Amino acid sequence: MTATAPTPVIGRPLPRVDGRPKTTGTARYSADVSLPGLTHAVLVGAAIARGRITAIDAADALDAPGVLAVLTHENLPRVTAQPPLLPSLAGGPSPGQTFCPMQDDRIHYAGQHIAVVVADTYERALYAARLVHVRYREEDPVAVLDQGRDQAYVPEKIFGGLLPGRSARGDVEAGLERAEVRVEATYTFAPNHQNPLETSSTTAMWEGGRLFLHDATQGPAATQHTVSVMLGIPHADIRVYSHYVGGSFGAKASTWDHPLLAALAARHVGRPVRLALTREQMFTSCGHREEQEHRIALGADRDGRLTALRHHKLSLTSHFDDWAETSLEAPAQVYACPAHEGVYRLVRGNTMTPTFMRCPGEGSGMFALESALDELATRLDIDPLELRLRNHADRDPASGKPWSSHGLRECYERGAERIGWDRRVAGRPEREGPWTIGLGMASAVYPIVPPSNPQRARARIYADGSAVAQAATAEFGTGAATAMAQVLADALGLPVERCRFEGGDTDLPNVASTVGSTGAAMVGSAVHLAAVALRDQLIGRAVADERSPLHGADPGAVVPVDGRMALRDDPGTGESYAELLTRHFQPDAEAYGSFGPPQGEPPAAMITLGAHFVEVAVDGELGRVRVRRMAGAFAPGRVLNARTAKGQLMSGMLWGMSQALLEATHMDAATGRWANPSLGDYLIPVHADTPEVTVDLIETADHVVNPLGVKGVGEIGQSGTAAAIANAIHHATGRRIRKLPMTVEDTL
Amino acid sequence: MTTQKPTATRPTDTGPLPVRGPGPVPVTLTVNGAEHRVDIEPRVSLLSALRDSLLLTGAKRGCDQGTCGACTVHVEGRRVLACLTLAIACEGRPITTVEGLADGDELHPMQREFIACDAFQCGYCTPGQIMSAVALLDEGHASDDDEIREWMSGNLCRCATYPHITAAIRAVRDTTSDPS
Numbered sequence: 020m021t022a023t024a025p026t027p028v029i030g031r032p033l034p035r036v037d038g039r040p041k042t043t044g045t046a047r048y049s050a051d052v053s054l055p056g057l058t059h060a061v062l063v064g065a066a067i068a069r070g071r072i073t074a075i076d077a078a079d080a081l082d083a084p085g086v087l088a089v090l091t092h093e094n095l096p097r098v099t100a101q102p103p104l105l106p107s108l109a110g111g112p113s114p115g116q117t118f119c120p121m122q123d124d125r126i127h128y129a130g131q132h133i134a135v136v137v138a139d140t141y142e143r144a145l146y147a148a149r150l151v152h153v154r155y156r157e158e159d160p161v162a163v164l165d166q167g168r169d170q171a172y173v174p175e176k177i178f179g180g181l182l183p184g185r186s187a188r189g190d191v192e193a194g195l196e197r198a199e200v201r202v203e204a205t206y207t208f209a210p211n212h213q214n215p216l217e218t219s220s221t222t223a224m225w226e227g228g229r230l231f232l233h234d235a236t237q238g239p240a241a242t243q244h245t246v247s248v249m250l251g252i253p254h255a256d257i258r259v260y261s262h263y264v265g266g267s268f269g270a271k272a273s274t275w276d277h278p279l280l281a282a283l284a285a286r287h288v289g290r291p292v293r294l295a296l297t298r299e300q301m302f303t304s305c306g307h308r309e310e311q312e313h314r315i316a317l318g319a320d321r322d323g324r325l326t327a328l329r330h331h332k333l334s335l336t337s338h339f340d341d342w343a344e345t346s347l348e349a350p351a352q353v354y355a356c357p358a359h360e361g362v363y364r365l366v367r368g369n370t371m372t373p374t375f376m377r378c379p380g381e382g383s384g385m386f387a388l389e390s391a392l393d394e395l396a397t398r399l400d401i402d403p404l405e406l407r408l409r410n411h412a413d414r415d416p417a418s419g420k421p422w423s424s425h426g427l428r429e430c431y432e433r434g435a436e437r438i439g440w441d442r443r444v445a446g447r448p449e450r451e452g453p454w455t456i457g458l459g460m461a462s463a464v465y466p467i468v469p470p471s472n473p474q475r476a477r478a479r480i481y482a483d484g485s486a487v488a489q490a491a492t493a494e495f496g497t498g499a500a501t502a503m504a505q506v507l508a509d510a511l512g513l514p515v516e517r518c519r520f521e522g523g524d525t526d527l528p529n530v531a532s533t534v535g536s537t538g539a540a541m542v543g544s545a546v547h548l549a550a551v552a553l554r555d556q557l558i559g560r561a562v563a564d565e566r567s568p569l570h571g572a573d574p575g576a577v578v579p580v581d582g583r584m585a586l587r588d589d590p591g592t593g594e595s596y597a598e599l600l601t602r603h604f605q606p607d608a609e610a611y612g613s614f615g616p617p618q619g620e621p622p623a624a625m626i627t628l629g630a631h632f633v634e635v636a637v638d639g640e641l642g643r644v645r646v647r648r649m650a651g652a653f654a655p656g657r658v659l660n661a662r663t664a665k666g667q668l669m670s671g672m673l674w675g676m677s678q679a680l681l682e683a684t685h686m687d688a689a690t691g692r693w694a695n696p697s698l699g700d701y702l703i704p705v706h707a708d709t710p711e712v713t714v715d716l717i718e719t720a721d722h723v724v725n726p727l728g729v730k731g732v733g734e735i736g737q738s739g740t741a742a743a744i745a746n747a748i749h750h751a752t753g754r755r756i757r758k759l760p761m762t763v764e765d766t767l
Numbered sequence: 768m769t770t771q772k773p774t775a776t777r778p779t780d781t782g783p784l785p786v787r788g789p790g791p792v793p794v795t796l797t798v799n800g801a802e803h804r805v806d807i808e809p810r811v812s813l814l815s816a817l818r819d820s821l822l823l824t825g826a827k828r829g830c831d832q833g834t835c836g837a838c839t840v841h842v843e844g845r846r847v848l849a850c851l852t853l854a855i856a857c858e859g860r861p862i863t864t865v866e867g868l869a870d871g872d873e874l875h876p877m878q879r880e881f882i883a884c885d886a887f888q889c890g891y892c893t894p895g896q897i898m899s900a901v902a903l904l905d906e907g908h909a910s911d912d913d914e915i916r917e918w919m920s921g922n923l924c925r926c927a928t929y930p931h932i933t934a935a936i937r938a939v940r941d942t943t944s945d946p947s
């Protein structure tokens with residue numbers, strides 16, 4: 020008799036393990052932590068965008084009831100060192116920008132933190148913050164691209180030095196030259212802000228020379244490393260907790276200055292300090308998606324086969340960093356195009372360094388590319404889906420390698436079926452009263468970034484047969500804790516109810532920040548390897564133990580099932596983990612797992628793909644656009660939990676709708692200040708904006724990406740979405756909108 | 768906006784109104800069935816009083832400006848934005864927060880359905896969504912999905928779990944005879 024393979028727990032749509040704390044209000048976020056003697060800090064931001072502070076007077080603030088301290092550049096200790104800009108995926112210090120406020124009197128951007136007020140209650144700190152009187156010498160800011168176009172330059176590197184400012188493959192000039200059809204167009208993008216519902220918050224406490232931070236972050240270790248370097252205290256003396264994070268979307272992917280300021284304030288007043296940014300400060304404290312424009316030139320033959328693609332981007336960055344979101348790389352890999360040129364041009368302005376925002380780069384790059392392809396389809400009178408199929412990339416056009424897994428054709432098929440794409444092929448747009456119905460589609464792509472250093476986890480099993488896996492990752496809504504319990508359960512052959520995941524603490528095994536849709540793959544692989552190591556350790560123990568029924572067995576013939584180790588071919592022979600551990604007076608056993616970095620060149624190119632199909636209704640009289648249905652199909656490799664994965668993809672698609680139709684932070688060019696820094700004025704979707712959304716998962720086997728074959732679902736839902744909507748609007752109205760967001764003014 | 772604030776009641780006698788504040792004054796709040804005396808300044812919002820004085824941190828501060836709904840609680844059975852409500856104005860008015868919904872270990876049907884429908888991700892908007900949703904059913908504003916969506920639109924979810932929240936509310940509406 021052979022043991023029937025247990026049904027894997029991985030993939031099952033299990034409900035989230037954090038349902039109870041999150042629905043009962045007992046989940047503690049960083050600003051919910053209460054500590055004895057807790058005080059409250061409120062930041063003061065600069066009222067000008069460029070210039071100097073000529074005087075700062077804190078006397079009134081200090082006189083206000085309950086105020087314990089006011090810190091400004093005049094009395095704040097200088098930072099020890101400024102770490103270089105590096106995305107937190109790299110695992111080390113990762114400041115959001117290389118400028119630290121409150122070191123001198125210079126103002127580089129509006130809202131720049133210039134004072135910290137600490138008081139015994141939040142209200143008192145908030146009130147006293149308004150009593151800090153500041154005088155400035157103001158200079159004219161550069162706040163929008165139009166003010167600095169003539170100053171644009173091509174940086175040698177962008178993105179923390181990780182990517183070149185200019186890249187090319189093939190001969191783009193020649194490709195455009197021999198093209199029978201050319202599309203040239205410019206697409207523009209308003210700046211955006213991430214606006215997680217939880218504002219960035221840090222609660223800081225010193226004890227015995229050690230610093231404890233409760234920080235809302237995508238990477239507790241990134242906070243630890245960054246603050247450690249800036250304060251000049253040992254990494255080992257800082258412990259960061261991040262048990263629940265109220266969303267991030269990139270705002271909390273890097274470490275900005277507020278955790279440092281909270282730490283310094285706590286040291287100054289000798290009491291714990293909670294520093295929670297206000298909503299308005301969320302617009303000037305943790306980066307943004309930059310204002311940008313993309314110029315595309317693409318050439319094709321009469322059948323629509325691409326001959327060349329030139330994709331140039333111009334965007335605004337800060338005075339200190341060459342940052343652009345990476346808009347040009349993944350889009351260059353979607354289609355079989357022999358020649359490609361990508362160039363970033365930057366203008367330095369009076370803003371913070373821009374940063375990650377969900378689908379950072381692909382969200383803008385794919386809007387430009389997928390809109391341009393639609394323009395090409397119209398020009399050639401080819402169905403947009405057919406055009407994409409004709410340019411299907413059978414291999415990676417960038418490296419020439421085969422794909423580790425793909426699945427795009429299946430995504431097209433599934434999505435087209437869902438939305439009823441035949442209707443579009445069959446005829447003119449349908450009408451319903453004032454509404455014209457349009458259908459549009461676009462491809463979706465997101466890169467896969469391998470770990471740059473070992474991603475570690477620990478698995479422990481107790482003598483009662485319950486198990487826990489640990490890694491220092493934060494849970495900010497991805498469902499990581501749920502999926503990791505599933506990974507642990509499968510590797511150990513335990514019921515999932517006996518398995519738990521614990522993260523959110525830098526004293527746990529180190530993993531990089533959960534960014535770039537890598538969480539499931541990186542933490543999942545580490546947990547999987549730790550659990551497999553633990554299982555192998557226990558099996559090894561059993562086969563070597565004379566008192567075990569498995570004594571002398573080939574370890575390779577022993578499998579874990581239902582909390583037992585048993586012979587694959589004779590499941591009756593075996594014993595439980597509990598029996599083994601108890602016999603050896605062992606209360607528990609544990610093992611580490613370490614994933615990556617990859618050794619040598621991977622044999623295949625790795626990428627995540629998908630497709631969007633949307634139906635919009637456009638009111639010809641009022642210009643209103645309603646997205647009615649969105650159908651997304653994605654091929655994210657193996658899915659750890661179908662429910663949470665679909666949830667992430669659905670959210671990403673709604674983010675794409677939001678990017679398409681709602682989100683813009685308006686810069687007042689004259690003052691250099693954001694004009695709409697509130698959730699009342701910065702529009703994001705509400706319940707009433709929500710269309711019908713369907714998500715299809717196309718599972719593909721992938722033996723290259725990582726031991727679990729997992730790609731990622733956090734962001735691809737948003738890649739290409741805005742283009743699908745623009746293309747649907749074009750279908751309905753014949754009007755091509757080349758800017759985001761697309762608003763009533765554009766459709767009227 | 769779907770949130771209502773409690774109507775003010777006037778003192779019945781015509782004597783001078785007692786002056787309270789601006790420093791901390793004793794305020795009695797009835798929260799989730801228990802009476803609490805807190806010393807707070809009259810300018811303190813109900814949200815701050817719950818979070819900082821009573822350590823009931825279920826209600827969240829997403830904006831402090833009445834734009835996000837994360838701070839939604841019930842005052843006298845009606846949903847209010849705790850960030851725009853003065854705590855001192857809630858004396859004598861029973862307050863329910865998300866911490867008071869469950870009956871011991873037994874979750875409220877809305878909490879159960881939020882879990883069953885995967886109606887949250889980061890969970891930060893969730894206490895507000897749940898408090899709004901419970902009130903929505905009491906108000907009779909859940910006849911169809913459009914009405915649910917309209918009357919829930921004061922509660923933002925940046926994780927955009929909206930379709931699942933609607934599903935959870937629908938499920939509670941359809942399965943419980945007494946949704947409160």
Ligand code: FES
Pocket residue numbers: 827828829830831832833834835836837838839848849850851
């Ligand atoms: S915190 Fe009250 S509405 Fe946002």
Ligand code: FES
Pocket residue numbers: 216265266496886887888889890891892893923924925926927928
């Ligand atoms: S679950 Fe994150 S804001 Fe709603």
